Amino acid sequence: MDELYSIGDVARRTGLSVSAIRFYADEGIVTPTSLTESGFRQYDVHAIARLELVRTLRDLGAGLEEIRKVLAAETSLQELAVTHLRLVEDQLRQFRARRAVLRTMVRQPTTAEQVSLMHKLVSMSDDDRDRLINQFWDFVTDGLDIDPSYPERLRNQRPQLPEEPSTEQLEAWIELANLVRDEDFRTTLRDHFHRVFSTEQGKLMATPEMMAHAERQRRLFLEARAAQQAGLAADSPQARELAERVAASSADMVAAMTGKRDIDKARRAIVEHDPDRAAQWKAKATGLKLLTKYVLLVATINGTPKPQFDQAAATREWLAAALR
CATH class of the missing domain: 1.10.1660.10 (Multidrug-efflux Transporter Regulator; Chain: A; Domain 2)
Incomplete structure (x- = not known):
């Protein structure tokens, strides 16, 4: 018994x-x-x-x-678990959203209306988020007289919150959603694009051919950054070969715009690059700063690697040293 x-x-x-x-x-x-x-x-x-x-x-x-x-x-226990797992996951999503709103409130002065708006933003559906971003780019690119593929590239840089976003991703979405609704942000960025593409040279830069050149240049620069960060000496043959490829790509890009290819001029442009002057120019380029902010927030929301804009100067100096 x-x-x-x-x-x-x-x-x-x-x-x-x-x-x-x-x-x-x-x-x-x-x-x-x-x-x-x-x-x-x-x-x-x-x-x-x-x-x-x-x-x-x-x-x-x-x-x-x-x-x-x-x-x-x-x-069965499995059926019970399935039901409660769904409930727990829904509650977790709600708690993450609440935490994101509360952390934003702690960091900055917030009115009752802003709290209500933030809660609405984190509760948006995928369709609502797409609609907000589309309205933003409709406003920014309205009236641009350039190849339609370029505005489409801009539109493709859109936030995609994962099914289970982290608090950081939700906070980034709140910040981005507020930005794209802000009249000053929208207007300044629109003015930037209209100014950049108001010249024939600017319009040429927005063509698929020039965007392909720019993409090749970007990939070579990333390759150079990886070599520099891996510790490859600037005075090594491998660094010189990579720097020559960057210069050749730059010369090809200029040739596509002007019809004249000058590899020596491309080399000099790399060797004589002035980081202080470039930094001063970027500091004055308000539209470029706003676009950079948008890109960084989208990368945070999407969980993709962030562009390392702050490390570009060190890579440019490494390339210049390799060519010297």
Whole structure:
């Protein structure tokens, strides 16, 4: 015969209180195995195991009726787990959204209207987010007299929140959504594009041919950055060969614009690059700074590598040293 345990022993074994064990018995969830002549409840190991399962399911958020069905084999543990996993994941998404709003409120002065807006932004559907970004780029690129493929490239740089975004991604989305709704941000960026592409040279830069040249130049620059960060000496033959390829690509790009290819001029442009002057120019280029901010926020939201704009100067100096 199985050993029987008093309700006090069962409480110590299961971690449940005596009152909780009595409650489950009165509700017909786990009834005592037997009663003594004095009316004391006793439980065998099978009943104790059922009570331990009850405690676990309660900790996971299951209701009494759900537990009753599991114990009666009307519902499987897997079916119960699927239902509660879905609920827990929904709650986690809500908590992440709330945390993102609260952390934003802690960092900066926030009005009641802004709190309401932030909560609305983190609760947006994918379609709503797409609509907001499309409206932004419609405004920014309206009236640009350039190849239509370039505005399309801009539109493709869009935020895609993952199904389970981190707090950092939600905070970045709140910041980006506020930016693209901001009239000054939208207008300054639109003015930047209209100014850049108002000349024939600017229009040429937006053509698919020139964008392909720019992409090749970007990939070569990333290759140079990787070599520099890996510790390749600037005075090595490998560094010189890579720097020559960067110069040749730059010369090809200029040739596509002017019809004249001058490799020596391309080399000099790399060797004589003035980082201080470039930094001063970028500091004045408000539109470029805003576009950079947009790109960095999108990278954070999408969980993709961020462009390392701050490391470009070191790579340019490495290329210049390789050509010297």
